[in-house]
Amino acid sequence: DIVMTQSPLSLPVTPGEPASISCRSSQSLLHSNGYYYLDWYLQKPGQSPQALIYMASNRASGVPDRFSASGSGTDFTLKINRVEAEDVGVYYCMQTLQGRTFGQGTKVEIK
Amino acid sequence: QVQLQESGPGLVTPSETLSLTCTVSGDSISGYHWSWVRRPPGKGLEWIGYIHYSGNTRYSPSLQSRLTMSVDMANNRYSLRLSSVTAADTAVYYCARLLHNPIPGQYYNYHYMDVWGKGTTVTVSS
Numbered sequence: 001d002i003v004m005t006q007s008p009l010s011l012p013v014t015p016g017e018p019a020s021i022s023c024r025s026s027q028s029l030l031h032s033n034g035y036y037y038l039d040w041y042l043q044k045p046g047q048s049p050q051a052l053i054y055m056a057s058n059r060a061s062g063v064p065d066r067f068s069a070s071g072s073g074t075d076f077t078l079k080i081n082r083v084e085a086e087d088v089g090v091y092y093c094m095q096t097l098q099g100r101t102f103g104q105g106t107k108v109e110i111k
Numbered sequence: 112q113v114q115l116q117e118s119g120p121g122l123v124t125p126s127e128t129l130s131l132t133c134t135v136s137g138d139s140i141s142g143y144h145w146s147w148v149r150r151p152p153g154k155g156l157e158w159i160g161y162i163h164y165s166g167n168t169r170y171s172p173s174l175q176s177r178l179t180m181s182v183d184m185a186n187n188r189y190s191l192r193l194s195s196v197t198a199a200d201t202a203v204y205y206c207a208r209l210l211h212n213p214i215p216g217q218y219y220n221y222h223y224m225d226v227w228g229k230g231t232t233v234t235v236s237s
Contacts, residue, residue: 001172033216033217035214035221037221039223041156041224043150048228048229049205049207049227051223051225054212054221054223055221055223058212060225061225092155092156094156094158096222096223099158100146100161100171102156102157102158103155105156
């Protein structure tokens with residue numbers, strides 16, 4: 001099984017400042033087609049999860065462009081260009097190469 | 112606009128079978144994969160599995176021996192059955208659609224969960 005490890009697990013942020021979350025997989029998420037099989041999701045307080053990023057770096061429909069993601073091999077990063085108050089919640093990475101596995105989640109809250 | 116609604120008993124007795132249904136409105140269940148995810152209290156998200164409208168399934172290895180998913184095309188819904196439940200199966204259960212996205216140069220698609228239900232709370236307790 002592929003294990004996903006996120007850091008940090010808690011991230012206090014200041015509105016208007018950038019923020020970054022790291023996600024590491026126990027094995028490479030590179031598919032034979034040359035693409036990385038990793039998604040990012042956000043679960044805001046009291047809401048269902050929502051998709052942010054798919055295939056490591058592609059923004060899902062309707063996601064603001066202040067969200068970006070990158071990575072390769074086993075190391076991936078989600079970045080928020082300028083955090084807004086509505087961005088609070090728990091962020092999850094999820095590998096999709098072998099079934100699906102979520103990371104533990106990173107709780108983002110306003111300082 | 113596609114909407115998903117989970118339904119099922121909120122309380123299940125230990126060792127019994129948990130049964131949930133996800134009803135899809137606003138689009139046909141045909142042509143997509145459909146998934147289940149849960150969030151135990153105080154913990155993170157856990158992927159349960161998914162089913163294609165044709166009936167093909169893929170389950171989490173940790174739940175596979177207890178899990179069955181099915182599709183009801185006539186009623187545009189799909190279901191989950193988890194047997195021999197314990198307190199560890201207490202969670203909010205979400206259903207979600209897997210949207211297919213073309214992969215450049217490939218004949219197959221990439222899928223991610225684009226539409227989610229609001230979730231239903233299931234407690235396993237006697």
